[in-house]
Amino acid sequence: MRSNTATATATATRRRNLRFAAAALTVAASLSLTACNGDDVTGQGDPSAASSSSSSGGGSEQSGSGSGGSEQGGGKDSAGQSSGGQGADAGTAAGSGTGSSESGQVAKCRTDALDISASDSTIDGDDEGSVAVQMTNVGGKDCVMSGFAGVDLKTSEGSLSAERSGQAAARMVLKDGKSVFFSISYPMNDSGGSGVGVTGLVVTPPGETKSYTMDWPGAATLPVTDGSGSPVKVLPLGSAGQGGAS
Structure with missing residues (x-):
């Protein structure tokens, strides 16, 4: 159980x-x-x-x-x-x-970009002497200029500034490697005296303040003047007979 x-x-x-x-x-x-x-x-x-x-x-x-x-x-x-x-x-x-x-835009021609030279361009029989100034663009690019260049002669009596003559040149483009010419005219020393000796030429491109100094290729002397005005004249760009820029 x-x-x-x-x-x-x-x-x-x-x-x-x-x-x-x-x-x-x-x-x-x-x-x-x-x-x-x-x-x-x-x-x-x-x-x-x-x-x-x-x-x-x-x-x-x-x-x-x-x-x-x-x-x-x-x-x-x-x-x-x-x-x-x-x-x-x-x-x-x-x-x-x-x-x-x-x-x-084309910049203006600077003095440092120009090769400047001068040569005697007087023609026999002329009453005045003439110097042709050549400015060549060596800056590597085109530039512009117009008007007159500044011209001063170094003389035995001090600096002599040239006066502008004629109409200012119009604005021109100076191609790289090309040249432009202008003339300087001056009176011949036919006085028979020693005159004023010229030792150098100073050129300032239009619109520039920096100058270029070189030998004076013209006559060695200028006639003595009464000081009423500069006997030296600078003509516009393109006035040297080469037809302007070339």
Whole structure:
């Protein structure tokens, strides 16, 4: 009798344990399923996050384009991109135009860019002596000049400035490597006296303050004058008979 009772008790205990185990398995399975579903939800969220990140990147680009548009007064991104592009083109064209205008201007001829020489051009039988001055452009680029050059003679009595004679030359472009000429006229010393000795020639190109000094190629002396005016005359550019720039 006791044996049957013990057996029944053991059987009941095993059934309860099996029920508890089954319940535990059910709970564990439920938790596992919940965890899996949670993972799936998280996995689905990643593409959304990636899409959001991509949209943010595009927004940055549009923001950059839109900035150009807002400079032009545009409010929409598409208008901003269009206006921004047009603004860039307009800016480039304006810059190029300005550059072309500035590079198209020809600077005046500087003393340092000129090779200046002088030679006696007196013709036998003339009442006056003549010196031809040649100015050659050696600056490597074209330059412009007009008017008169400054001329001074170094004499035994001091510096003697030449007076301008005739009409000033019009503005001319002196091409690189080309020359322009002008004349200096002076009275011959036929007085029979020693006169005023001439030792040098100083030429200042038109519009310049820097001078070029060289030997005087003309007659060695000038007649003594009463000082009422300079006997030496400087003629305009192109007046030496060579037809101007050559």
